[in-house]
Structures are given as structure tokens and as C-alpha cells.
Amino acid sequence: MLNNQITIVYGENPREMVETLLAQLKPETALRPGATIGLKPNLVLDKPAASGATTHPEIVEGVIRYFQAKGYSDLIIMESSWVGAQTEAAFQVCGYRDLAKQYGVKLLDLKKDRTIKKKVEGEEIAVCTAPLEVDFLINLPVLKAHCQTLLTCALKNLKGCIPDHEKRRFHRLGLHRPIAQLAAVLPVDLTIVDAICGDLTFEEGGNPVPMGQLLAGTDPVLLDSYAASLLGLAAAEVPYLDLAVNLGVGSTCLASAVVVEVNPEAKKAGRFRLTGRAKTLARYAEERDACSACYGSLIHALHRMAEDGELAGLKDGNKKIKIGQGFRGEQGGGIGIGTCTRGLNNTLTGCPPTAREIRTFLQQVLAD
Ligand code: SF4
Structure with missing residues (x-):
């Protein structure tokens, strides 16, 4: 897969959509047998995916099924909900506890994980060790708006890989620079964006907008730039994107992106229940x-x-x-x-x- 490629799958069945996507991308070709695979959804709080706040568990299920069918059994779902929310509650309410049990995968609350200090631009960021130690990290953010940063998607979802005291520090610093810095020290191998029904206005859901698609790529900045355009924003309106470019994380140049629609025929008329x-x-x-x-x-x-x-x-x-x-x-x-x-x-x-x-x-x- 080219680093400037954005792959899109349309549909209504998240599990089938992600399996179609992975069959196209074949990420296992870059993996050794027995590799450990980390799955980082967005479980910012304990609200179901239909609210627009969290990653559909069916997407993670599709990823698990795909890799298990290829012989990879060491999969870990990892997340730390935002400050004030309990990750364990989010695992339960969002369907991840049942999912982990059904497929025999590990569920890791990163609030309990060890941390390590990573240096970037002369500053230190405390990062959870589990996402750094897996062989292949898949980021599974939700495409949604954010009241402070306008966009929350690939880069900002990595905030669930730092301890709560570091999340508070990020907010004190205005979010943009530390979000870009975190992306520079926490490499992600593949990003799959849940754009099934992300939220119109806030990170915590409540105004879901059906979009019926998944986006995938290996350049998280490029994916975020494209995601911004789906929310009506220019990349320049989201300052952490240009800051991430300056740190070598990726590119905001959509003009040079190769957009591949895997199944354009799956764009079908929907029945909308907007709220x-x-x-x-x-x-x-x-x-x-x-x-x-x-x-x-x-x-x-x-x-x-x-x-x-x-x-x-x-x-x-x-x-x-x-x-x-x-x-x-x-x-x-x-x-x-x-x-x-x-x-x-x-x-x-x-x-x-x-x-x-x-x-x-x-x-x-x-x-x-
Ligand atoms: S088929 Fe028509 S309604 Fe559907 S995405 Fe294309 S232009 Fe829009």
C-alpha cells in the first residue's frame, strides 16, 4: 500500500466492510508469523457507537476475524477512556468485553499500563508501553467533530495511549502541539477510520451523522486531512496537522493523495433517522x-x-x-x-x- 493512498469502503455492515477493506490492503504481508497486533479503538467514554462517540465493535470484530483467519492469535484491544470515565465501563457498554470473550483476545485498560517517557522537541511525553511494544499497531478512530480542535480522528485518538496526568497536561498546553508530538513518538502501522456515523459537534456523541464509510491508510496526517474535508474543514483549520507535518509524521497534501474506492457500487440510498x-x-x-x-x-x-x-x-x-x-x-x-x-x-x-x-x-x- 502506498503511503499517499486513502482507501475507502462504503456500506452498511461494518464487519463486512472492514473485511473487504483488509482483503484489499493485505496488511499481513508486512507481518512476521506470530506477530503481536494492537487494536486501538476510540472508547472515549461509555456510550454505544450509535451515539457517534465510539468505534463500532463490529469493525474491531472484522479486524480480529481477518487476522485470526490468517493465523495471528496474539491480538490486544487497548484503550484508556478520557479523564473522569472508566475504561472498564466503556469496554462493557460499548460491547468490547463480549467481543474479547467471544474471540479470545486480550482487553487492556491502558489506565493501568506502565508508561515510558519519550523525548520530542526537547520535551518529554509519558506514553503507555503496550502500544509501543506491539509489532503492529492499528488505530481505529471515529471521524467526528471536536469542540476545541474542530476535528478528532487519527492523531487525536492516540491520546488514549497516554496516562490521565498526561492528558490533563495536554489540555493545559492547548492540545495541538502535544497531539502532534505524540504522533511523532508513537508510530502507527495502519489507521482505519470509523466514518459510519461520527458526531457532528462533540467528541462525546449525541448528534450522529450517517456517513456509511470506512477510510484507511498508513499516513495518519493525510487521513486526518481527508477526514477534515469530510467535515467541511481545510487541513489548515486544524493546527495540529501542520505541526505534525513539521515533525515528519505525514503530509496534508490532498492533491497528491491517491483515493481508492474499493466498492463504489455499495453507495446506496439510506434511510435516515437524524436527531x-x-x-x-x-x-x-x-x-x-x-x-x-x-x-x-x-x-x-x-x-x-x-x-x-x-x-x-x-x-x-x-x-x-x-x-x-x-x-x-x-x-x-x-x-x-x-x-x-x-x-x-x-x-x-x-x-x-x-x-x-x-x-x-x-x-x-x-x-x-
Ligand atoms: S449516487 Fe448520488 S446520492 Fe449517492 S453518493 Fe453519488 S451523487 Fe450522492
């Missing part, structure tokens, strides 16, 4: 059989625009944004998002376009 903020934003859209990857991008774009006061031109109700396969072949006026609406007068093509592309397009439309 809270996402439901409010959906009032700006006229949706007919939209795929979740497309519709989710629109919701994220609308959220960003609402935060910046850019939706005033849509408030008269005459400019509902059309999206979905139900608009295929339709001609005439109106604003359309996605290639399915290309018969309309004013359309952004792409299948699906990113939230960043949608935001830029709508800004132009509303300025005219």
Missing part, C-alpha cells in the same frame, strides 16, 4: 434517496456554514438543496448536490462530494 442538530440542519435539504456518504457531507457542510453565519440566504425556504438518487434525470432550477442532480441548473458534481467542496460551492451560490 438533534443534524435533524434541524436537514430542513435546508430536499432529500430523495440520497446515499449516507453524500447526505452526511451535506449535513456537515451546513453545520460549518451555520456556525459561521453563512446560511442566511437559505432561510427564505425557496432555496432547498436537492440531493439524492431520486433527482437523476431531473431538469430545471434549484441547487443540487452530487452527480445525481447534474440535470439541475446549479449543481456540484461528485459522488459523493466532500463537505468542504459543498461548503465552498454553497458559499459561491449564496454570494451570487
